[in-house]
Amino acid sequence: CKGCWTALGKGGDGDEGMMGVAGTPILTGPLPQERGGNNSFTHEALTLKYKLDNQFELVFVVGFQKILTLTYVDKLIDDVHKEFRDKYRNEFQQKGALGLLNGTFDFKDDFMRLLRDAEESSKVRAPTVMKTFQQSVKSQKTVKCMIETRGEKPKEKVKNKKNKGSKKDGTEAVAAPSKASAGDKQLSAAGDKEELTKDEILQKKREEFFRRHMKAGEKSRSPKPDAQKEKGKKPRVWDLGNSNAKVLDYSNSATNGSAEACPVEEFDPDMALGDKNREPGRLYDLEYESDDEAEEEKVVQNPSKPSVKKGGLGGMFGMLKGLVGSKSLTREDMDPVLEKMKDHLIAKNVAAEIAVQLCESVAKKLEGKVMGTFTTVTSTVKQALQEALVQILQPQRRVDVLRDVMDAQRHRRPYVVTFCGVNGVGKSTNLAKISFWLIENGFSVLIAACDTFRAGAVEQLRTHTRRLNALHPPESHGGRTMVQLYEKGYGKDAAGIAMEAISYARNQGFDVVLVDTAGRMQDNAPLMTALAKLIAVNAPDLVLFVGEALVGNEAVDQLVKFNKALADHSMAQTPRLIDGIVLTKFDTIDDKVGAAISMTYITSKPIVFVGTGQTYCDLRSLNAKAVVAALMKA
Amino acid sequence: AMAGGLEPHLEALRRELRGPAVLSVLVALIAVAITFLIWRFVQGRRSSRKAVLLLGLCDAGKTLLFARLLSGRYRDTQTSITDSSAAYRLSRDKSTNVTLIDLPGHESLRLQFLERFKAAARAIVFVVDSVAFQREVKDVAEFLYQVLVDSTVLRNAPALLIACNKQDVTMAKSAKLIQQQLEKELNTLRVTRSAAPTSLEGSGTGGPAQLGKKGKDFDFSQLPMKVEFVECSARGSKGEEGEADLEGVEKWLVKVA
Numbered sequence: 001c002k003g004c005w006t007a008l009g010k011g012g013d014g015d016e017g018m019m020g021v022a023g024t025p026i027l028t029g030p031l032p033q034e035r036g037g038n039n040s041f042t043h044e045a046l047t048l049k050y051k052l053d054n055q056f057e058l059v060f061v062v063g064f065q066k067i068l069t070l071t072y073v074d075k076l077i078d079d080v081h082k083e084f085r086d087k088y089r090n091e092f093q094q095k096g097a098l099g100l101l102n103g104t105f106d107f108k109d110d111f112m113r114l115l116r117d118a119e120e121s122s123k124v125r126a127p128t129v130m131k132t133f134q135q136s137v138k139s140q141k142t143v144k145c146m147i148e149t150r151g152e153k154p155k156e157k158v159k160n161k162k163n164k165g166s167k168k169d170g171t172e173a174v175a176a177p178s179k180a181s182a183g184d185k186q187l188s189a190a191g192d193k194e195e196l197t198k199d200e201i202l203q204k205k206r207e208e209f210f211r212r213h214m215k216a217g218e219k220s221r222s223p224k225p226d227a228q229k230e231k232g233k234k235p236r237v238w239d240l241g242n243s244n245a246k247v248l249d250y251s252n253s254a255t256n257g258s259a260e261a262c263p264v265e266e267f268d269p270d271m272a273l274g275d276k277n278r279e280p281g282r283l284y285d286l287e288y289e290s291d292d293e294a295e296e297e298k299v300v301q302n303p304s305k306p307s308v309k310k311g312g313l314g315g316m317f318g319m320l321k322g323l324v325g326s327k328s329l330t331r332e333d334m335d336p337v338l339e340k341m342k343d344h345l346i347a348k349n350v351a352a353e354i355a356v357q358l359c360e361s362v363a364k365k366l367e368g369k370v371m372g373t374f375t376t377v378t379s380t381v382k383q384a385l386q387e388a389l390v391q392i393l394q395p396q397r398r399v400d401v402l403r404d405v406m407d408a409q410r411h412r413r414p415y416v417v418t419f420c421g422v423n424g425v426g427k428s429t430n431l432a433k434i435s436f437w438l439i440e441n442g443f444s445v446l447i448a449a450c451d452t453f454r455a456g457a458v459e460q461l462r463t464h465t466r467r468l469n470a471l472h473p474p475e476s477h478g479g480r481t482m483v484q485l486y487e488k489g490y491g492k493d494a495a496g497i498a499m500e501a502i503s504y505a506r507n508q509g510f511d512v513v514l515v516d517t518a519g520r521m522q523d524n525a526p527l528m529t530a531l532a533k534l535i536a537v538n539a540p541d542l543v544l545f546v547g548e549a550l551v552g553n554e555a556v557d558q559l560v561k562f563n564k565a566l567a568d569h570s571m572a573q574t575p576r577l578i579d580g581i582v583l584t585k586f587d588t589i590d591d592k593v594g595a596a597i598s599m600t601y602i603t604s605k606p607i608v609f610v611g612t613g614q615t616y617c618d619l620r621s622l623n624a625k626a627v628v629a630a631l632m633k634a
Numbered sequence: 635a636m637a638g639g640l641e642p643h644l645e646a647l648r649r650e651l652r653g654p655a656v657l658s659v660l661v662a663l664i665a666v667a668i669t670f671l672i673w674r675f676v677q678g679r680r681s682s683r684k685a686v687l688l689l690g691l692c693d694a695g696k697t698l699l700f701a702r703l704l705s706g707r708y709r710d711t712q713t714s715i716t717d718s719s720a721a722y723r724l725s726r727d728k729s730t731n732v733t734l735i736d737l738p739g740h741e742s743l744r745l746q747f748l749e750r751f752k753a754a755a756r757a758i759v760f761v762v763d764s765v766a767f768q769r770e771v772k773d774v775a776e777f778l779y780q781v782l783v784d785s786t787v788l789r790n791a792p793a794l795l796i797a798c799n800k801q802d803v804t805m806a807k808s809a810k811l812i813q814q815q816l817e818k819e820l821n822t823l824r825v826t827r828s829a830a831p832t833s834l835e836g837s838g839t840g841g842p843a844q845l846g847k848k849g850k851d852f853d854f855s856q857l858p859m860k861v862e863f864v865e866c867s868a869r870g871s872k873g874e875e876g877e878a879d880l881e882g883v884e885k886w887l888v889k890v891a
Contacts, residue, residue: 057716391742397773402826441829609831619831 042066051077052364053085060084072118079114328370329377334363337381348631350594351553354601362388386632392597393624395604399580404541405443405512414446414505416513416538418498419582420531421546422558423519426584426611428457430546431516432464434609436616439472439482443511448501449487450494450534451518458487461516471616484510494518495534502538515540522561532569535576544608545578547599548585555598563603578603583622584611591630596622685733685754686722686887689781690761691773692739695799698868699761700736702880703887708869714738717747722887732756732891745780752786757793757890759883764798764806764865767815775819779827782820782857791859793890797883802867809863813854821852862886 042048051060062077087110338359345355362384371380401417408415417434419427428451435445447465451457465485472482486501498515505513517534520527535543545562547555559578567575581599589595596607607622688696697711697718704720719735737747758781762774781787796816798809847856854861864882 059715387746390746394742394745396741398776400776400823400826400830402829403772403822406822406826437831621831 049073049077051081053081053368058085072122075121076114076118079118080111083110083114328368329366329380331363331367333377334366334381337378338363341381341385344634345594345597345631347592348594349552349589349592350631351556351598353553353556354598358385358388358392358597358601382632386628389597389628389631390624392601393607393622393627395600395606399542399606399608401438401542401608402441405438408541409443409511414502414510414513415542416502416515416540417542417544418515418517418535418538418540419544419546420517420535420562420578421519422521425519425546425548427519427546428460428464428516429614430582430584430609430611430619431514432461432468433611433616433619435464435483435512435514436468436471437619438512439468442477444477444480444509445483446501446505446508446510446513447483447485448498448513448515449485450497450501451516452488452490452492452494452497453518455490457516457518458485458489461485461487468616494530495537498534498538522558522565528561528565529569532565535566536570536572539576543576543579544582545580545599545603546582546584547595549583549589549593549595550585551595551598553598555595556602559599559602578605580605580608582609582611583607586610586620587612587618591633593627593630596627597631684731684756685719685735685751686757686759686890687748687751687755688734688736688759688761689744689748689777690739690799691763691770691777692741693766694739694761694763695868696736696739696761699759699797699799699866699880699883700734702868702870703734703883713740715740715743717751732887744777748781748784752784753790755787755790755792757795757887758787759795759797761797761799762812763800764808764812765800765803767798767807767812771815771819775816775823778816779820779823783827788858794857794859794861795883795886795890796861796863798863798865799868801865801879802869809865813863817852817854824852 045066046063047066048061048063050062052058053060060077060081062073064073342355342359345358346352362381366381366384371377405415419431421427431447435447438445447461449458449461462485465483468483469481474481486497486504488497488500494517501515502513515538517531520531522528543566545559547558551558563577566577570576581603583596583599600607610620610622612618612620688700690696692713697714698709700718701707701709701711703722714736715738717735717737719733721731722734723731735751737751738744760778760781763770767774796812798807798812800806850856864886866883867879870879
């Protein structure tokens with residue numbers, strides 16, 4: 001099968017890749033957007049698996065067709081990574097970017113060889129064939145030993161137990177009969193070597209023990225005929241209760257303290273000690289084997305080797321080593337810090353699953369990275385997390401409403417903005433704030449009251465319109481009414497009202513149309529369908545999702561379901577999804593600003609406005625650095 | 635009573651100061667202070683801005699430009715997700731050395747990397763894709779605006795070169811046209827951006843800085859730094875094996891270094 005690869009430095013200099021196009025979706029998709037938690041990614045017809053080498057800043061991508069399920073891909077990518085890194089280690093270390101540029105990376109032959117090896121190794125393991133009856137152990141049992149009679153059973157079991165050398169409770173013993181023949185075989189093999197005197201004592205004691213247990217355990221085993229048991233009602237013997245200490249005393253009084261009471265196992269000193277040439281008492285170093293399994297450990301164990309050797313002082317040296325010099329980060333180092341950071345994020349109201357994914361992504365990005373001098377693991381991880389958070393809050397192209405309104409003005413059509421969200425988040429309030437802002441900038445606004453359900457919705461908007469007109473009377477704007485309300489009362493179809501409002505605005509020359517919709521829960525299917533229809537039919541220029549900053553894990557659910565509904569019910573090839581987020585009630589949270597992260601992470605769309613109060617001036621734009629600072633603050 | 639208590643102390647102090655031990659301590663302190671000042675001065679000189687940043691949108695051709703300037707050869711490139719830096723030898727003058735830094739253009743990453751390297755920038759090369767310019771003019775202008783209103787950039791005023799790349803393609807727009815369009819777009823942008831709602835608890839300076847002169851249409855000559863427009867082609871008109879057409883860029887680099 002045709003796998004393909006491109007090795008490229010993270011800085012973008014690639015060499016002759018076989019399929020350069022495979023790299024781009026990863027580089028523009030999950031990696032910058034901090035979704036690098038799991039290492040595989042689907043793009044059109046391909047599945048792309050990637051691996052990051054943070055020490056030398058490399059990305060390894062393997063792409064293959066989605067319909068194939070290749071089991072050897074992970075191993076292949078690991079092998080390629082190791083070999084490439086070792087082969088070109090010098091160039092990376094010494095020459096940096098110039099090395100990448102000027103070096104020829106003739107890796108094609110090596111890659112083909114590794115690919116062939118990987119394919120073969122996945123074929124070599126033939127599927128395990130079921131044993132035929134002849135081969136199985138059961139066929140070799142004689143019929144005689146399969147017949148279970150009461151007297152004999154304990155003995156066989158005892159023999160089994162002896163061989164196993166451990167005391168287990170009754171049920172385990174009951175399970176033994178099926179392996180009786182196996183036990184027999186083992187017994188005959190080992191029998192000659194055992195001392196029987198002590199064992200006979202053991203046997204007898206065990207017989208007693210098991211006889212007691214047989215009465216209790218018999219009922220759960222069906223091979224016995226039931227007739228034997230029913231000799232009147234017997235009191236139930238509990239295994240461990242109502243018995244005196246003697247029964248419970250499993251210790252063999254003869255064995256404690258005496259050296260040879262245990263059955264003498266076969267102890268071959270030579271085999272146990274291994275190398276005969278070792279110096280007694282010396283602690284040897286780890287050996288550097290050259291096979292692949294040990295190689296990865298080599299890189300990390302190198303710096304930590306001295307700390308291992310020095311035993312008691314090891315901890316201190318390890319810490320010092322971490323402070324000064326080049327220690328590369330391992331998963332174990334980062335885990336405690338990441339756990340703490342994850343809990344911290346969740347305490348700051350970031351949705352739980354997003355905090356987890358974020359920490360995973362940061363871990364992947366930092367694994368194997370060499371830390372600079374005097375940096376601790378905590379500070380490196382915090383730094384990386386901070387960068388990741390800032391990155392998340394600055395996704396894609398900023399939504400510049402004024403710029404786009406000017407564009408629409410030039411084309412003589414109104415700019416349509418739709419507000420959607422669940423109940424009670426502040427859609428109407430923020431709509432009024434935004435219209436105030438637009439009027440201040442000289443654009444005329446038409447408010448479409450498409451919330452035909454909630455009592456008082458239309459009146460609320462009418463009050464706002466009146467107030468805004470009082471603040472900006474037509475006289476001060478050259479006789480133009482800056483804001484007007486378009487409403488058709490209650491109970492009508494929202495999509496229809498929106499369409500009429502837009503054509504009215506076009507006729508009257510309004511610059512912006514703000515469409516207010518009713519709040520709806522994301523699980524309410526008919527209402528979501530109605531919203532999707534409104535957006536699909538009217539094709540607004542901007543779809544804003546209004547979410548409150550108080551929301552916690554719900555934000556994830558809301559946004560996912562809203563987007564899904566919009567995508568499902570749209571007829572177009574590229575459905576209109578949520579274009580931006582309005583974060584409201586920001587003044588009610590002190591520094592628990594995690595909702596901002598959750599929402600932008602889910603949608604990858606920017607936060608366009610932030611609402612910080614109930615007056616017209618309480619409209620802000622997002623300051624990513626301030627939010628991240630508040631989030632990382634202890 | 636206070637003054638009385640102080641007098642003997644002052645006397646004791648004066649007596650002490652005349653002793654030789656204190657003098658040597660003072661001399662030592664002064665020596666340390668001087669060393670410190672010298673060190674800071676040298677540090678400042680050494681870390682003075684020696685970097686030339688390559689900025690631009692995704693797919694503008696920054697990484698290829700970087701490769702061509704450094705090695706002269708063509709390389710297949712991918713979207714960068716981190717910076718690459720290397721020392722660039724100016725051909726005539728062997729002594730001066732600038733560091734070329736290629737920053738990623740991806741929206742989520744670009745501002746972060748700009749933050750990191752803007753203080754060290756002596757010059758900025760803003761690479762523009764001349765072929766896709768018509769389509770991307772708003773995005774180009776937005777990024778350029780963000781670079782220009784940055785307080786560090788305004789203070790240091792590094793020289794700015796707008797390299798109109800991909801001139802080897804026939805549909806490429808000329809530098810003149812790109813300049814005119816950018817000026818118009820930036821003119822609009824500075825109005826809309828300054829009218830945007832103020833950001834949360836961060837607008838101590840009173841919003842984004844004003845670009846150019848108020849009242850007049852925006853012009854690149856109004857900026858505190860020197861701005862030049864140059865046409866270039868990192869790929870080169872003779873295909874991958876041939877030379878790149880980078881004379882304008884190289885000449886400018888020599889001038890600026």
